[in-house]
Amino acid sequence: MENCYWPHDAPPWLLSPAAAADDRAASASRSHSEAEKRRRDRINAQLSTLRKLIPKSEKMDKAALLGHVVDHVKEQRQRAKEASKSSSSMPSEIDEVIIDQHHESEHIKASICCDDRPELFAELKAALKPLEATILEAEVTSLGGRIKANFIISAAMANQHTLKMALTRLLISSGSGSSGYGTRSKRQRFFYPTSR
Amino acid sequence: MENCYWPHDAPPWLLSPAAAADDRAASASRSHSEAEKRRRDRINAQLSTLRKLIPKSEKMDKAALLGHVVDHVKEQRQRAKEASKSSSSMPSEIDEVIIDQHHESEHIKASICCDDRPELFAELKAALKPLEATILEAEVTSLGGRIKANFIISAAMANQHTLKMALTRLLISSGSGSSGYGTRSKRQRFFYPTSR
């Protein structure tokens, strides 16, 4: 820098000829740096609000902060997945049969939710037998006399309706009380929590 | 830049005297810019992994990306809060009474989980009456014959034990089956979902 003769200031003996060009260049440079500062401020503002959201992130490097942010997002992702999984595995008060095929594979996700009764497992097995469907995974959760069964079944997509029919039959026979397992109180026994 | 005579190269006629200083300066400047580039790369790497985590963020500005990241974190935080709240408001199969005072305030969080029966509300009210405790909030969730009641009570901390005794008495009278509401099956009816 010290070796430059007139890097920024124009020589005194010529002013008018290139003065206009110099002025325009200086103005452009000024607005350019100002715009760049505004951009930096926007980024740093978001970084600052991220610091408030992440615990113990004061005194952290920018890169370290962002690293903890990615960890935080991934952790929350995992928690959400587990929460939704455990929620979907819990029986509700609503009798239902859900058939779900996805991923273009030959795996069918089936779930049934109904009142529990001793013979249910046997009936379920009998209902699935004629479909020649092999059960890949099974998860059964029972709470307070209600039962929720989630299956992953290897079967052709054409069997979806048959499967749904078979499971729905179990629902109906459950509601008729024909099993003699004992009729439970018919009053509403589920209230959604009052919000706040 | 063009006005500088020898901004980076030393003049040919003097080499030895300040050459050492110039070399050290050049080396320092090089390592400096290299270190700075490494720092930028680290930050941009985290930014890049954040882009993979946030949907539809491929064509986004850096500042816009970070903005969406803060939104994402806030949303997930809210979802986690609601999920944990709705989870804690669901009755489990375990009879329990929980008393919890926090925040150094005079608010006591109390919860009871037991079999449901018609007179439970009245018994609860009767149990709370002698404590002269005013109920600030009440949230009752009932599922499959089980009930979970969460209260926020304004009472002195000294009453915690009395409150716990009163609520535990309700648990015991529930277990004795003296209410004649009907004895439910004693076989285990709750299985935790098989992991994975």
Added chain:
DNA sequence: ATGGACACGTGATAC
């Protein structure tokens, strides 16, 4: 040509 977004090199500063 005008402004936006990015990477770069540099001075300042803290440990």
Added chain:
DNA sequence: TGTATCACGTGTCCA
């Protein structure tokens, strides 16, 4: 001292 980070101004490309 060197070795980190940060903000700044600039060059450059793109719409």
